[in-house]
Amino acid sequence: MNKPSAPRLALIAHDHKKDSMLALASEFLPLLQACRLMATGTTGRRLRNELGLEVECMLSGPLGGDLQIGARLAVGEVDAVVFLRDPMTPQPHEPDINALVRACDVHDVPCATNLSGARLLLRALVALPTQV
Numbered sequence: 014m015n016k017p018s019a020p021r022l023a024l025i026a027h028d029h030k031k032d033s034m035l036a037l038a039s040e041f042l043p044l045l046q047a048c049r050l051m052a053t054g055t056t057g058r059r060l061r062n063e064l065g066l067e068v069e070c071m072l073s074g075p076l077g078g079d080l081q082i083g084a085r086l087a088v089g090e091v092d093a094v095v096f097l098r099d100p101m102t103p104q105p106h107e108p109d110i111n112a113l114v115r116a117c118d119v120h121d122v123p124c125a126t127n128l129s130g131a132r133l134l135l136r137a138l139v140a141l142p143t144q145v
C-alpha cells in the first residue's frame with residue numbers, strides 16, 4: 014500500500030449494517046480507493062471481495078477487531094472511523110465497541126456511527142485538497 018499522505022480510515026459494520034456499508038463504500042469508491050483502509054475482519058473481507066478495495070483486515074469484531082483498531086487509533090494511526098453500529102441487536106463484545114468509540118472521543122478522532130453521519134464525514138474527506 015503506497016499512499017503515504019492519504020487519510021487512514023477505519024470501516025466497521027455490524028452484521029445487519031454490512032449491506033449499508035457496502036452501498037456506502039460503492040457511493041464513495043474513488044475516495045476510498047485513495048484512502049488507507051483498515052476494517053474489522055468480516056467487514057473488510059466483504060469490502061475487498063465485493064468492491065476490490067485494498068483493506069487491512071483486523072480480527073473479526075467479536076474476536077477483538079474493534080480493540081485492534083482502537084489500539085491503532087490510540088497511537089495516532091487512524092484519522093477517521095465509520096462504524097455502522099446495529100442499535101437493535103445486543104452484541105457479545107459490547108465492551109469492545111464502547112472502548113473503540115470512547116477511544117475516538119479521548120483522541121478526538123471523527124467517528125460516524127450511522128449512515129447520515131458517515132456521508133457527512135466522507136464528503137468532508139472528499140473536499141480535502143489532498144484528496145482524489
Ligand SMILES: O=C(CO)COP(=O)(O)O
Nearest residue numbers: 053054055056073074075
Ligand atoms: O462486530 C463488529 C464490530 O463491533 C464487526 O466485526 P466484523 O466486521 O468482523 O463482522
